[in-house]
Amino acid sequence: MARLVSARICPSQRFHVPLLPSVPPLRSHSAAGLGVGGPSFHGVKLSNLPGFVAAAGALEVPKRAPSSPASGNHLPSEEVIRTWCNADAVCFDVDSTVCLDEGIDELADFCGAGQAVAEWTAKAMTGSVPFEEALAARLSLFKPSLYQVEECMEKRPPRISPGITKLIKMLKAKNVDIYLVSGGFRQMFKPVASELGIPPENIYANQLLFGNSGEYVGFDPAEPTSRSGGKAIAVQHIRKKCGYKTVVMIGDGATDLEARQPGGANLFICYGGVQMREAVAGKADWVVSDFLELMAYLA
Numbered sequence: 001m002a003r004l005v006s007a008r009i010c011p012s013q014r015f016h017v018p019l020l021p022s023v024p025p026l027r028s029h030s031a032a033g034l035g036v037g038g039p040s041f042h043g044v045k046l047s048n049l050p051g052f053v054a055a056a057g058a059l060e061v062p063k064r065a066p067s068s069p070a071s072g073n074h075l076p077s078e079e080v081i082r083t084w085c086n087a088d089a090v091c092f093d094v095d096s097t098v099c100l101d102e103g104i105d106e107l108a109d110f111c112g113a114g115q116a117v118a119e120w121t122a123k124a125m126t127g128s129v130p131f132e133e134a135l136a137a138r139l140s141l142f143k144p145s146l147y148q149v150e151e152c153m154e155k156r157p158p159r160i161s162p163g164i165t166k167l168i169k170m171l172k173a174k175n176v177d178i179y180l181v182s183g184g185f186r187q188m189f190k191p192v193a194s195e196l197g198i199p200p201e202n203i204y205a206n207q208l209l210f211g212n213s214g215e216y217v218g219f220d221p222a223e224p225t226s227r228s229g230g231k232a233i234a235v236q237h238i239r240k241k242c243g244y245k246t247v248v249m250i251g252d253g254a255t256d257l258e259a260r261q262p263g264g265a266n267l268f269i270c271y272g273g274v275q276m277r278e279a280v281a282g283k284a285d286w287v288v289s290d291f292l293e294l295m296a297y298l299a
């Protein structure tokens with residue numbers, strides 16, 4: 001904690017945000033951005049932007065949402081922009097946000113239980129089933145061994161979402177601390193954190209437990225992210241531990257939305273570039289389909 005606090009610069013000194021940034025009003029461009037010639041943002045082809053990179057094997061075009069919510073929160077208010085630009089820390093969800101895939105779905109598919117587990121994941125993401133119940137049920141369907149996890153990681157490495165590398169680089173250049181807060185498994189996205197320059201101590205996620213022979217024995221229930229409301233607890237812990245004044249949560253699921261509450265995240269940004277969950281997007285402070293929308297206000 002001491003290291004993080006001492007390394008920080010007063011947020012008000014880091015950002016000098018105009019009342020409105022010099023970018024056009026933001027609109028949903030989930031369809032327009034995928035026109036002929038590839039995805040674009042404000043007329044700029046994504047693949048031409050510096051730093052627009054993705055992990056080896058990653059798609060250059062995110063899996064777009066089939067539709068956008070009817071809410072008007074695609075256009076950020078001045079207050080939302082100011083909060084975003086003055087963040088001390090940004091907490092990112094991993095599955096369908098930092099990475100294109102749902103890690104547990106990928107692992108289940110690799111183990112031959114893809115469809116059944118994906119149905120459970122969909123329920124968990126809408127908040128209709130307690131997270132811990134869905135997590136236990138999904139894992140019990142295929143009981144992944146350590147060997148299977150390692151083999152899956154080798155044969156199906158996580159695919160990083162387009163633009164996330166550049167966004168995190170921009171945030172870190174402004175001395176914003178970056179965290180991964182995920183209901184997924186830290187064993188599966190440690191390489192992602194390493195590639196993005198996120199220290200292990202800034203990862204809040206679940207831990208698969210294995211027996212002496214590498215057999216699956218469960219998950220660590222002590223991890224707050226293993227329970228409904230767990231991300232909120234994790235974000236509150238992060239905020240309190242480091243004395244942050246302004247914390248932003250970015251994700252696509254109901255558990256990410258829960259993190260915005262007193263003592264937790266000041267702002268919830270729904271990232272719909274992979275999965276647009278309307279129940280979540282409708283309650284978000286800001287809905288984006290592309291990380292470039294967030295970068296535009298940091299430039």
Ligand SMILES: [Mg+2]
Pocket residue numbers: 093094095096097251252253
């Ligand atoms: Mg997610």
